[in-house]
Amino acid sequence: MSQQQSEVIVVGAGPTGLLLAGDLAEAGVEVTVLEKRGAAISNLTRAFAVHARTLEVLDARGLTDDLFALGGNRLSELFLFGSAKIRLGGLDSRFPCVLMTPQYNVERVLRERATAAGARFRFGCKVTGVDQTESRTTVRTDRGDFHAAYVVGADGVRSAVREAAGIPFPGEAVLTSMMLADAELADPPAQSPSVGSAGGAFCFVADFGDGTWRVIAWNAADQQDDDAPVATDEIRTALKLAFGTDFGMREPRWRSRFHSDERQAPTYRVGSVLLAGDAAHCHSPAGGMGMNTGLQDAANLSWKLAAVLRGADPALLDTYEAERHPVGETVLRSSGRILRVAANKSKVVKAVRGAVLGTALRLDPVQHKVTGLISGIDIRYPHAHGEHPLTGTRARDVDLADGSRLYEALRGGRFVVLDGTEPTGAVDVASAEPDGLTRVVRPDGYLGWVGADDPAAVRAYLEARAVTD
Structure with a gap:
């Protein structure tokens, strides 16, 4: 193919676009990333939390150990308000x-x-634009036109x-x-992390494990335009209001302002154009779920695009929106609730939120639901009537009979059939502890x-998904 002709164009080289591009390239798809x-x-980044399900997604690509090697702080507990604590150490992961x-x-x-x-x-x-015809899609840029069968917008909130595809982006600003x-x-x-809220201010601080802390600060009395420079004293003031101290904050390595x-x-697909990550959904930083949701969008979409390009029914791409849109909606609602509670100015709310949340989170069913949501471990996709109820659930990483693990077997983007008879030469067949069921792991x-x-x-x-010899 020419340098400006690909099978897939991914617009955006953030985490979502990079995972998608890597998956497609490993599957043998010609992919170009435009950024x-x-x-x-850049070291000017907003995201800071990699949750359990995303670590599993990276593990299935042989990347988790590489990420750990770059440093960071592994936390088994997250503190919200007062005695409210999310216990991640009990996750089945x-x-x-x-x-x-x-x-x-x-x-x-x-x-x-x-x-x-x-x-x-x-x-x-x-x-600068996107044009679709029946045979190909053209992405117009300031460096010429690029052509592909499919285009994925992973280019953020201002996609x-x-x-260009005419897809609306309804919603509202929660905090400016x-x-x-x-x-x-x-x-x-x-x-770490610590959350403080008092005096009309809300702040969050989290330790990266290298002496650096991420600080998120908001002060109701100090509202400025997004493009206004951030003074260090503004952040210190918000910290003192929220926590009673600025923790001796030194001059930041970088700082920015956003809303x-x-x-x-409403849709993640128009013809041959698809959206993923912040281009499809955006929400508050509360819970640290934004980047994770985008990476999991990419993991869901990549194998489906590869399958369609190998000859599977293009309708397979419709399942991307059907599976991921509800997840984005859930994350949007849950992170919004956390932020609204944190920023609430009511003295009554402030007085009781820690005790109420702390009491609720001591109940095992509540704790399980909250940890499953925030970590992404309990995400499940809908299954059709008559299908086994486990269909659409996350496959646990299990030890295989050959001494390896399931998530090691998933590396390379292949399907894995657990405890079944090999149906084709294009999948990995593995055996784990038998329970009478055969599982096809996507x-x-x-x-x-x-x-x-x-x-x-x-x-x-498998053949319906173009998995053949």
Whole structure:
């Protein structure tokens, strides 16, 4: 193919676009990534939390150890207000924690993988339009036109792809003039992360494990435009109001101002144009679920795009929106509730929220539901009537009879049939502790087919997804 012709164009080289591009390239798909920024990985990043389900997604790509090696702080507990505590240590996962690490570390491991797999990058390339015909889609940029069968907009909240495709982005701003910074604290709090709210201010601080803390601050009395520079004293003032101290915050390494929106595209697909990550949904930073949701969008979409390009029914792409849109909506609602409680000015709410939440979270069913939501472990996709109820659930990482693990077997983007008869040469077949069921594990780590051992049914399921010899 020419340098400006690909099978898939991914617009945006943030975490979502990089994971998607790496998956497609490893599947043998010609993929080009267009990014308006320069080639340098910026340290001006908002995301900071990598939750358990995302660590599993990265593990299925052999990247989790690489990410851990770059540093960060693994936390088994998250503190909200007062005695309210989310206990991640009990998660049924190889990674019962959240990793606090700057977004640029995530981008680094994902970009290295995508580059090694053969993804092409075009940096400093600004998208100006998108045109669709029956045969191909054209992305117009300030560096010429690029052509592909499919285009994925992973270009953030202000997505040029979404705008060009005419997809609306309804919602509202929840809080304006929120401040972000990474800085050293001379006298840090005993708990990380810590949340404080008082005096009309709301602040969040989290330890990256290298002496640097992420600070998110909001002061109702100090509201400015997003493009207004952030003074260090503004952040210190908000910290003192919220916590009673600024923790001896030193001059930040970087700082910025933004507003927290709750928005979601009503559709993630128009013809051959699809949306993923912040281009499809955005929400408050509360809970640290934004980047994680985008990465899991990419994991869901990548194998489906590859399958359609190999000959599967294009209707398979409709399942991307059907599965991921409800997840985005749930994250939007839950993170919004956390932020509204934190920023609530009512003295009554402030007086009781910690005690009420703390009491509720001591109840095992409540704790399980909250940890499953925030970590992403309990995400499940709808299954059709008559399918086994396990269909659409996350596949647990299990030890296999050959001494390896399921998530190691998933590396390479292949389907894995657990405890079944091999239906084709294009899947991995593995054996775990038998329970009378055969499971077909999709490349994104979810169960696509579950039932009694039935090679013909398994073969039909795989062939419908273009998995053949």
